[in-house]
Amino acid sequence: MADALDTYLNDHLAGAMxxxxxxxxxxxxxxxxxxxxTLQSLAPQIEEDRQxxxxxxxxxxxxxxxxxxxxxxxxEKASRAKFGGVSASGTGLGIFMALxxxxxxxxxxxxxxxxxxxxxxxxxxxxxxxLDELIERADAQRRVLERERLAASRQAxxxxx
Numbered sequence: 001m002a003d004a005l006d007t008y009l010n011d012h013l014a015g016a017m018x019x020x021x022x023x024x025x026x027x028x029x030x031x032x033x034x035x036x037x038t039l040q041s042l043a044p045q046i047e048e049d050r051q052x053x054x055x056x057x058x059x060x061x062x063x064x065x066x067x068x069x070x071x072x073x074x075x076e077k078a079s080r081a082k083f084g085g086v087s088a089s090g091t092g093l094g095i096f097m098a099l100x101x102x103x104x105x106x107x108x109x110x111x112x113x114x115x116x117x118x119x120x121x122x123x124x125x126x127x128x129x130x131l132d133e134l135i136e137r138a139d140a141q142r143r144v145l146e147r148e149r150l151a152a153s154r155q156a157x158x159x160x161x
Contacts, residue, residue: 015045016049016105019102019105022101023102027039029095038144041140045137052129056126063132093156095152106142113131116131116133
């Protein structure tokens with residue numbers, strides 16, 4: 001069972017690393033805009049959640065997977081081209097797709113915290129983690145990102161006829 005939990009946490013850590021980097025990338029790309037202001041507060045929260053996950057893993061004695069960390073680093077670098085590339089400029093498609101990706105990542109984080117709450121009675125180190133607060137915060141982040149994603153979709157997916 002511990003191996004399954006270790007794998008699960010490492011997978012989420014990889015996603016959290018990607019999400020934190022993507023949130024920072026979006027924040028920088030959107031400076032001076034309403035989206036930039038939103039991400040000014042959201043990006044640090046996403047990074048803090050990543051740090052909380054690292055703390056959870058340490059408390060549980062989970063070893064971090066260097067392979068997953070390296071793969072995530074490469075994926076984040078590739079996302080810079082995908083979300084900010086020439087084909088995405090002008091239409092806002094890159095911002096829209098990045099927001100959608102980040103939103104899905106926050107949805108995954110919400111699932112993580114919910115699953116950990118479900119098994120917390122079997123893992124005493126989880127007792128000191130404020131899982132209800134983490135669940136509420138992830139839910140609030142998801143709502144904010146959904147609002148921004150839908151606004152970006154109107155620009156990126158507009159009818160050019």
